[in-house]
Amino acid sequence: MTAVAVGRPTRPEVANEDGRRGAAPEAEGRGLVQDEPLIFERGGWEKTGVDLPEADLDASDLAGLTRTAPIGLPGLSEPETLRHYVRLSQKNHAIDLAMYPLGSCTMKHNPRLNEKMARLPGFADIHPLQPVSTVQGALALMDQLAHWLKTLTGMPAVALSPKAGAHGELCGLLAIRAALEARGDGRRTVLVPVSAHGTNPATAAIAGYQVVEIAQTADGRVDIGDLAAKLGPDVAAVMVTNPNTCGLFERDVLEIARLTHAAGAFFYCDGANFNAIVGRVRPGDLGVDAMHINLHKTFSTPHGGGGPGAGPVVLSEALAPFAPAPWVTSGPEGFRLIERNTGDAAQAFGRLSAFHGQMGMYVRALAYMLSHGADGLRQVAEDAVLAANYVKARLSGELTPAFPDGPCMHEALFDDAWLEDTGITTLDVAKALIDEGFHPMTMYFPLVVHGAMLIEPTETESKREIDRFCEALLRLAAAAKAGDVARFKGAPFKAPLRRLDETAAARKPRLKWTP
Amino acid sequence: MRYLPLTAADRAEMLAVIGAPDIDALFADVPPAARLAGPVDLPRHAGELEVERALSRLAARNRSSGAGPSFCGAGAYRHHVPASVDHIIQRSEFLTSYTPYQPEIAQGTLQALFEFQTQVAALTGLQVANASLYDGSTACAEAVMMAARVTRRTKAVLSGGLHPHYAEAAWTLAHTAGVRVERLAAAVDAERAVTGAIDADTACVVVQTPNVFGTVTDVSAIAEAAHASGALLVVVTTEAVSYGLLKSPGEMGADIAVAEGQSIGNALSFGGPYVGLFACREAHVRQMPGRLCGETADAEGKRGFVLTLSTREQHIRREKATSNICTNSGLCALAFTVHMTLLGEAGLRRLAEVNHGRARMLRDALAAVPGVEVLTPRFFNELAMRLDKPAAAVVEALAARDIIAGVPVSRLDPAAGMDDVLLVCATETTMQDDIAAFAEALREELAR
Structure with missing residues (x-):
């Protein structure tokens, strides 16, 4: 193993706005950041880090069914395993290290109390199919979570089981489809704004619908005229994200709902950005029929390097009967779990997954809600929106906001007009930001804005950290305008690796280690 | 509130920089009728001790x-699950990061996913595995959809030994997409009855071993029958530990192997979050659902890992994507990989x-x-x-x-x-x- 202290160009120093020399945000010494081989290149084929009892194996009744060839899995002792994965961990950026302003992803603080609660044996060590009389506390927790979600959204029902946002979208659209089919209505089209997240059209297609795009106005909202023109007897649903992916509140949301309902369609709201309005606006007051809530965004269950998430869907009275099994009800004998599509659940559209959803995420989300309370959650939305508008205000002199007029919600969107004639792209800026010690903003999303840079600071950043981030970006803007192209094109210089060749990876995929 | 760093002074200063008179001005786009004047009718904020007590009381009402x-x-x-597994997945760098969109600062997550994919491919005896799906049941449903894409056929035959909830989840996803699902009668030794249901419309046969009744079956003959009529064989396993003793799906001719990976590294947790394993033949990789991690090199020629083949995915392909999956089961996959590395x-x-x-x-x-x-x-x-x-x-x-x-x-x-x-x-x-x-x-x- 070698340390990665190879000859890298040092970051050019520039004067910051105070006229002081900008110090590199990172220590120069890299001697403790280790290169780390794959376990397949270092593990022993006989080695194990787990002491197990002797097995007196009589597999006579499995004759002919057992493995005859080795699997090819290396093992490591416990100290080697820990060192391997801790070394890998040090190659990751994380919320706990610095601001992680990945727009639309809501990278906010993950309270450790929530981790502790999810690990209580009464939650972590219960089986999904043990008798319901032995899991009354778990069902009570699901019931409480449902109550909070319904109250915060002003909606009468919630399906808890979807396992992520996109799974929630599917749940909502399948409920809509079932409701339409129940009235003998075979509508085939779902309208989706051009600015929508990719999961929206993908989900609509998987739910069996044709996707038709709705145009966007110059100020970043749904074009009501285009919506009205495309609504008709074949439209099953309109899927609108609100606040939308440009970080803007759909001012005409009540009109969108009215037009949608007048055409006999349902209004699906993508609630990915609910964190901007939680406690201040109830989607139920906006005419929404169904909306998923990403517990890993608004309610801060950890993103975990790409999941697990959770995507409960709140539903209107009209859609509630079509929610998928299972769900929790209460009666004189305590809580019950409705697992079959019979009786009261006869209209349920089906089942989304094997069990009752993401219990571990429910515990974390409820702990987050109880901690904040109604007052704190309202403050969450206010601080998230305040932070984004502050970023927008601080950067607007140097960067070009995509929608300069009026406030944004929880995220500030810039285009790449400010990079014109510099030869520097949004990607280059993102990579250069890594050298400044920050995770880049979301780039090239939404697709409707050229070279989009979507910055979501969240409510859990201090003003000091937000200022540090803005100053880093302003330094980069100054460097870009001064023609310091090398600082961008070669970036990142200070990450564990230099820029990675993603094209080569896709051209000749190597998806596993081979000897 | 302990999670909110802004002070009243910060807020005032920030509003001044923005040029807004008050916070309400930033919510001006919300229709007045929909603006809540005050907090909703729910309890006020609570300290860590109070929350811990409330949740512990609920936990105590469950028989662990x-x-x-x-x-x-x-x-x-x-x-x-060894204690060190939980320690690793609670490392801030793994717990509080996201999908590795910026690979230069996510090599920890990416290398672990590459190891995960290699382990899953080895365990299932297939050539390629993805970076995980939500759980075994959704992986099974995705396998049916993938088989329909690969074969361009519209019927799926589900064994009566398939976990009934898996069968329901597969039906829910498949029938909306126009795939007809034929679920065979439940029987302890149901896998033996599957071959008779395969016909020229069959996109895939889904069998489970050990099945929901625990029965272990060598499905090689079913693979042959499926392949003879141009169908794919999907082998489901809900108990991943069984891979340590039993013949792998690949060894028996499976085209797609899916499994619930919870057994390795992950708690029962009343049914979730779990981790879906998904592996298939290399020839079908571009029809696979979910994220894939691949090897590449950086500008200095050093090995590194990135998310790849994203032209299958929703953020590029939108309504033409192979699935709608975005977030999957990253941290549960990490737990799986760390536990599997400890086991060897x-x-x-x-x-x-x-x-x-x-x-x-x-x-x-x-x-x-x-x-x-x-x-x-x-x-x-x-x-x-x-x-x-x-x-x-x-x-x-x-x-x-x-x-x-x-x-x-x-x-x-x-x-x-x-x-x-x-x-x-x-x-x-x-x-x-x-x-x-x-x-x-x-x-x-x-x-x-």
Whole structure:
């Protein structure tokens, strides 16, 4: 193993706005950041880090069914395993290290109390199919979570089981489809704004619908005229994200709902950005029929390097009967779990997954809600929106906001007009930001804005950290305008690796280690 | 509020920079009728101690599996997870990062995913594995959809040994997309009956081994029959530890292998979050759902890893994507990989042998109870048995005696006509005392 202290160009120093020399945000010494081989290149084929009892194996009744060839899995002792994965961990950026302003992803603080609660044996060590009389506390927790979600959204029902946002979208659209089919209505089209997240059209297609795009106005909202023109007897649903992916509140949301309902369609709201309005606006007051809530965004269950998430869907009275099994009800004998599509659940559209959803995420989300309370959650939305508008205000002199007029919600969107004639792209800026010690903003999303840079600071950043981030970006803007192209094109210089060749990876995929 | 760093002074200063008179001005786009004047009708904020007390009270109302004899399997399994696994997944750098969109600062997550994919491919005996799906049941549903894309056919045959909830989840996803789902009758040895249902419209045959009744089957003959009529074979496994002892799906001719990976590294957690394993042949990789991690090099020629083949995915392809999945099960996949690295091949094999041994011990003890007939001919760590009383009632009665006796088939599939069948499971966490207590209590209940 070698340390990665190879000859890298040092970051050019520039004067910051105070006229002081900008110090590199990172220590120069890299001697403790280790290169780390794959376990397949270092593990022993006989080695194990787990002491197990002797097995007196009589597999006579499995004759002919057992493995005859080795699997090819290396093992490591416990100290080697820990060192391997801790070394890998040090190659990751994380919320706990610095601001992680990945727009639309809501990278906010993950309270450790929530981790502790999810690990209580009464939650972590219960089986999904043990008798319901032995899991009354778990069902009570699901019931409480449902109550909070319904109250915060002003909606009468919630399906808890979807396992992520996109799974929630599917749940909502399948409920809509079932409701339409129940009235003998075979509508085939779902309208989706051009600015929508990719999961929206993908989900609509998987739910069996044709996707038709709705145009966007110059100020970043749904074009009501285009919506009205495309609504008709074949439209099953309109899927609108609100606040939308440009970080803007759909001012005409009540009109969108009215037009949608007048055409006999349902209004699906993508609630990915609910964190901007939680406690201040109830989607139920906006005419929404169904909306998923990403517990890993608004309610801060950890993103975990790409999941697990959770995507409960709140539903209107009209859609509630079509929610998928299972769900929790209460009666004189305590809580019950409705697992079959019979009786009261006869209209349920089906089942989304094997069990009752993401219990571990429910515990974390409820702990987050109880901690904040109604007052704190309202403050969450206010601080998230305040932070984004502050970023927008601080950067607007140097960067070009995509929608300069009026406030944004929880995220500030810039285009790449400010990079014109510099030869520097949004990607280059993102990579250069890594050298400044920050995770880049979301780039090239939404697709409707050229070279989009979507910055979501969240409510859990201090003003000091937000200022540090803005100053880093302003330094980069100054460097870009001064023609310091090398600082961008070669970036990142200070990450564990230099820029990675993603094209080569896709051209000749190597998806596993081979000897 | 302890999670919100902004002070009143910060807020005032920030509003001044923005040029807004107050916070309400930033919500000006919200229609006035929809603006809430004050907090909704829910409790106010609470301190850490209060929240901990409230949730601990709820937790205390659940009978945890470790608190007494517990024999539930049927898709979720209680195994011992080494303490170091939980330590690693609680590292801030893994816990509080996201999907590795910026690979230069996410090599930890990416390399772990690359290791995960390699492990899953090896375990399933297939060429490529993805970076995980939500759980085994959704992976199974995605496999049906993928088979329909690959074969351009519209019928899926599901074995009567497939976990009923998996069958329902697969039906829910597939029938909306126009794929006809033919679910065969439930039977302990159902896999033997599958070949007869394959025809020229069949996109895939979905079998499970060990199946929901615990039966282990060599599905090689089904693979041959499927392939002879141009269909794919999807092999489902809900107990990933069984890979340590039994022939892999790939070895038996599977085209797609899906599994619930919870058993390795992940807690029962009342059904989620879990981790879906998904592996297939290299030829079909561009039809695969979910994220894929691939190897590449950086500008200095050093090896690194990135998310790749994203032209299959929703953020590029939108309505033409292979699936709508965005977030999957990253941290659960990491737990799987760390636990698997600790086990290694030697440990996994030993773990599987111990599981099988405990299940034999359970079988022997229960088979000796009057009124019990063991139904599963060949099992790994769970089996079905017929009682001379309705299984659900027996389970309730034993729960009152603090024994979680297993899963009645009637709970999973009331239509199966197997109300007297109980599914029981033993793992390395099942002790001889537990088994003796179960057998004794069952003897008394059945004699009552």
